[in-house]
Amino acid sequence: MFWAARGEQVRREYEFRRQTRNLTTALERTTNRYADLLLSIGDLYHGVTPEAVSAETFSKFVQRSIQSYPGIQALEWAPLVLDQDRSHYEKKLRDMAQQSSLAITERDPQGNLQIAKLRPFYVPVTYLEPLQYNEAALGYDLASESTRFAALQQALRTGLPTATGRLQLVQETISAQYGFLLFVPIYNATSLSQSQDTDIPLSAPRSARLMTPSVTVDSSISADKINLDRDEFLQSLEDNSRIDGYVVGVFRLAEVLETSLKDLNHNLSFYVLDQTAYRPEKMLGFYDVTQRKLKIPTVEVLDLNQDLKLQCPILERCQQSFQVGQRTWQLIFIPPPHPWVVWNVWAVGAIGFLITCIVWVVIAHWQKELQQTRAMSDLKMRLFSMTSHELRTPISVITLSSQSLLLQGDLLTPHEQKRRIGRIQDSAQRLGQLVGDLLILARAEAGKLEIDRSIVNLKLLLETLLDAIPLKPGQHIQVDGIDNIPLVYTDAKILTSILTNLIANASKYSVEGSPIHITLAPQNQWLHIQIQDQGIGIPAAEQAQVTESFYRATNTGKIPGTGLGLAVVETCVEHLQGELDIVSNPSQGTCITVTLPCLD
Secondary structure (H helix, E strand, C coil), rough: HHHHHHHHHHHHHHHHHHHHHHHHHHHHHHHHHHHHHHHHHHHHHHHCCCHHHCCHHHHHHHHHHHCCCEEEEEEEEEEEEEEEHHHHHHHHHHHHCCCCCCEEEEEECCCCCEEEECCCCECCCCCCCCCCHHHEEECCHHHHHHHHHHHHHHHHHHCCCCCCCCCCCCHHHHHCCCCCEEEEECCHHHHHHHHHHHHHCCCCCCCCCCCCCCCCCCCCCCHHHHCCCHHHHHHHHCCCCCCEEEEEEEEEEEHHHHHCCCCCCCCEEEEEEECCCHHHHHEEEEEEEECCCCCCCCCHHHHHHHHHHHHHCHHHEEEEEEECEHHHHHEEECCCCCCCCCCHHHHHHHHHHHHHCCCHHHCHHHHHHHHHHHHHHHHHHHHHHHHHHHHHHHHHHHHHHHHHHHHHCCCHHHHHHHHHHHHHHCCCCHHHHHHHHHHHHHHHHHHHCCCCEEEHHHHHHHHHHHHHHCCCCCEEEEEEEEHCCCCCEEEEHHHHHHHHHHHHHHHHHHCCCCCCEEEEEEEECCEEEEEEEECCCCCHHHCCCCCCCCCCCCHHHCCCCCEEEEHHHHHHHHHCEEEEEEEEEECEEEEEEEEEEECC
C-alpha cells in the first residue's frame, strides 16, 4: 500500500508537470502567432510611404487575420504625426471617418477622452479594424500615456515586436478588464537603406527642433516609479524621419487566455504575472478552471507568494515563464486538491489480503513450476552463452568506471565524475534492455510468455516511453493520430517491449538531427502502428533474416547491438496475434508497420 500510494503521488506530479508545460506552450504559441501576424502586416509598409497604403487596403489586408484569430480585439496603424502637420492630419482623419468632430485625443487624469494637448509629435490611431466596438480608439494618441509610451520607445530602439504592460483599453467598457498592446515599428525606406548600407544603428542624434513631449502619467503607477527616457526616444527619430509609424495589435488578456486554452483538457487554475512590470502592476489575472474564465484578483503579489507556499511547498515546480513582446510573463499554477488515500491504494491492500489467502494454491503448483523453471533456465543458459560478448562490454564499462570513481574520485573534476557516472548509467540501461529481451525470447520459446490483456491508455504509455528512451542529439519524434486512439485493449508489457525496441532501433540506426515519425491509425478492430526513420536502412537481400535472433545486417558497421530487437518484436507480435511488415531502403530509411487486434 505504501508503494501504491507513492506511485499515485508520482503519477499526479507527472500529470501536473505535463499540464503546466502544455498550458504554457499553448499561451506562448498563441502570443508568438500574434507577433508574427503583426510582422507580416508590417510587410505591407515595406519600401513604400504610409500614404501609399489606404484605409481600404489596410482593411482588406487584415480582415482574414481578424477572422482567423478570435483573440484579437483590433489591428491598427498609427503613424508618427508632427505638431506642424496636426491640422492637416486631423482634416484627413475626419474626411476618412466622415466625422466632423474627430481629432487627436488623449485621456485626462480621470480617464475621460479629451482633445490632445500641443506637443512636438503624436502617434494617433488612424486605421482601425474592426471599427465596430472600437470607435473610441480612433484618433487616440498612443504617445500620450506612460505605459504605451514606454513600449513605443522600446520598439523603436530594438526594432522588435514590443508589448505594453497591463492597461485599460480606450475602447474598454468593463472596468475590471485588463488588456495590452503589441507594437511593431515601421521604419521608412530611407532609414532602412542607410542602416543596411552603412551598418549604422537605427537610433540617431537628436533633432534640435524636437522637445520633450508632455506625457500623461497613468494614475495606477506612482510618480516616483516612472523613468521614461524621453530624450532617447526623440534622439531615435533622426530629424523626424527615422520612423513612419507603428502596426499595433490590441488584445484583451481574458480573450487571449480563454481562446488559447479552450480546446485543452486540464484541471489547473493559475495566476498570470508580468515579471517585467513594477510590483503594483505585476498581477494580470487569475484563470479559474471551474469557470474557464480570467478574473482580476484582489490579492497582492506579496500575499500571493505567502498563500502559494501552503499549496505548493516547492514553488519552482508550480511556475512557468515565457516571453511576450520583450516582456516576461509568469504562470503560477495551483495544484488540484487530492484525497489523502485513494481507492487504488485500498485495492492494493485488498489484493494483498486475497493473495495471502490463496498461497496454498500456489504451493500446490510448486512442483510443476520448478520443472518449467528448470527448462527455462537451460534455455537462458544457451542464450546467455551466445551473447556473452555483448554482456561483457557494459559490465566492463561499469566495473572500470566505478573503480575509477572509487580510486580517483577526489582527483577528478566534477565534469569528469559526471562523464563516468553517465557511462555507468548508459551501460546499465543497455544491460537492462539486453536482459529484458533475452527473458522475452526465453519465455516465448519455453511457452511461458503469457498474454494479460487489459485496457491501456496508449497516449500515457507512449509519452512515458518517449521520456525514457534516450535519443541522439538533435533527434525528435513526431507522433500522429494519438488523440484518436485514447484506449486500447492489449497486454501493456508486451506492447511496451514492441514500441521500446522499434523506437530505440530507429534512433540507433539514424544520424543525429534526423526525425522519427510515429503514426497510429485505427481500422475496424485493428490498430496500425507505423514507425518511419531516415536511418541506414536494411539491405533488400537481408530483410527476411533480420527478425532472427542475434542476426545483424552487414551495413550496421560499428554501431553497437545484439541482433535481438526485431526478433523480440516479431515474437511479441505473434503472441498478440498481429502482423509485422518491414519496408526498408538504405537510401530512404526503414518503415516498420505493426498491426495488432486491440480495439475490440
